[in-house]
Amino acid sequence: MMEQKAKKRILLGKLGLDAHDNGVVIVAKWLSDAGYEVIYLGFYNFPEHFIEVALQEDVDAIGVSFLGGEHLYYTRKLTDLMKEKGINNIKLILGGVIPSHDVDELKRLGVSEVFTPGTLRQTIIESLGKLFKEGM
């Protein structure tokens, strides 16, 4: 058996000034219950700090939750930073109030999954499981 970290590590939080965190708080609990190591950053974060923590904590994925229409602005900042720092082994996952017409652009920017409101727990866990399997 190949050597592996005991648990996959996921950094979760919000970027920018929006503080609507019902969704991300619930998802953090779900992922932690499902055996992931969740590092929860809360909100009012900015991309530089997010990336810094992601590197420090050696995470496997970053999950960001949006609500107010700020998803494209901050995802671009985040993926630019990841490129700049040559980070290509951390998956980027988004969740929240994100209109379907923006999903293609987000995926083009390098986002692996976008979970919009009403996504079931099982769907999130299965998608992440698949994502990490593919990535290995």
Added chain:
Amino acid sequence: MGINDKKEIQSSYLEGERLAHFKSLTGIEYKEVYTPEDISDAPEPPGVYPFTRGIHKTMYRGRLWTRRQQSGYRSAKESNERIKYLLSVGQTGINVDPDLPTHLALDPENPLAQGDVGLQGTSIVTYEDMVDLYRDIPLDEVSNTMIIEAPSSAVIMAQYLLLANERGIPWEKLIGTIMNCPLTQLVGPTYQSITTFFPVEPAVKIALDVMEFMIKRAPRWNIVNINAYNIRETGVDAIQEAAFALSIGQEYARGLIERGLDIDTFAPRIGFFSAVHIDFFEEIAKLRAMRRIWARIMKEKFGAKNERSLLFRTACQTSALPLTAQEPLNNLVRAGIQSLAAVLGGVQSLHTTGYDEAFSLPTEESHKLSIRTQQIIAYETGVVKSVDPLGGSYLIERLTDDLEEQIWNLLKIIEDKGGFLQCFLDRWVEDQITEKRHQLGEDMDSGQQPIVGVNLFRDDRDSTEIAIFRHSDTWQSERIQEIIEHKENRNQESVKRALDALDEQIRKNWEGNCIEVIMKAVEARCTLGEIMDAIRTAIDFKRPGL
């Protein structure tokens, strides 16, 4: 559809459907049937203490509730257009929401603010923005709610008063509300949201400054609106929503009394903003219970003598928590039912949440549908033709009693712990919220809280497309440039003088009311962010980025 699915559906035809449980959203067990034994006395008539059946004798027969949809996006000019459109289709009050940088008092060019400018509301930074926002709107004829909390509310109020001066409208004729509640307005009382950009106790002090200033000069103005809606939207239940809000109301009452004001001078101008969730009878009962409790608190605890001081006046919004991104048209049905509950609960104004809220801000079409929903209830259904038509229902009266008792119990716990602010500072409130959120996640996942189209009858083939509001790609950078230019093109001497005066007052006379010195800073063309940064610095608070 697979064969197995068909079998399941057939079996439900044969066996009949039944609910998984008979508990309310808050966890109260609905009885199989309610009888006269469930109620003690017949409730008092409407308009009579403690106002279970409504704060007015004639309620909607005398005057319908105010239709007041929130609006606000991008520039003040664009928001002004939307306000005028809403008034043209039958909105009867205004309700403006600023963007997040305005709420948090960060100017648009601030690197922390740039990505959020103009998204969740309109960008109000300068006096000129205020002029644009209310162009052609008679401030003494249409009641106007400004969704802004302390400390930013002090600057927004100052801009508004200066606008009234420019238009020659005496302050005593202004009608409307400043939300002004620093403990609830942003996203409810979650700790990090409230304390990151301004410390909470000074924010409460500034909220009291706004209240005190307005109560003495603008007697028709509502000085605070406690946002129970946002409390509820964090995921807590109806009892917590009510108890948290009613305990916050008492905090402000105590604060103003400490400043030497008589309860009867200000209590009539304290308002609430409640949620109406999807549990129809429970929400109606909650509103009735809140009226009773507030009346008793004001009369028995605070000794109010003016009957108007006893009235629990509440604006209302249909809760967005039960709304879904799946099959969005279902949200029209939900919001319609919630709006009916609000009306049967006797609210004073109503915002019907848009069916597209799970995607973006409401479109013009969605805004209009919200107004139409309320007009259909008001004009077509007949439910407004008698006051409190559910009064005397065994179920409603019993549920009102039960909720009242449980809200009182929680109020006592909060008061025993030193009041809401203390509970907030001790993170007790935070713990209550987190526990309920985790429960919400479980209940949605298990189907304990049924959500049609999501955890029940889910149809992944559904591809309903609705028109969705689109944000502009270029507006943010134009707006940022506009504010940079505003700051370059003004008399820098007067700006400096005004900010120095503000700094001096805050440092040397923190106890004094800060509204007048803030008005001078606005007149000197200082921006919201500059004024608040001056105060932050003067009270030695370091916000992120400063």
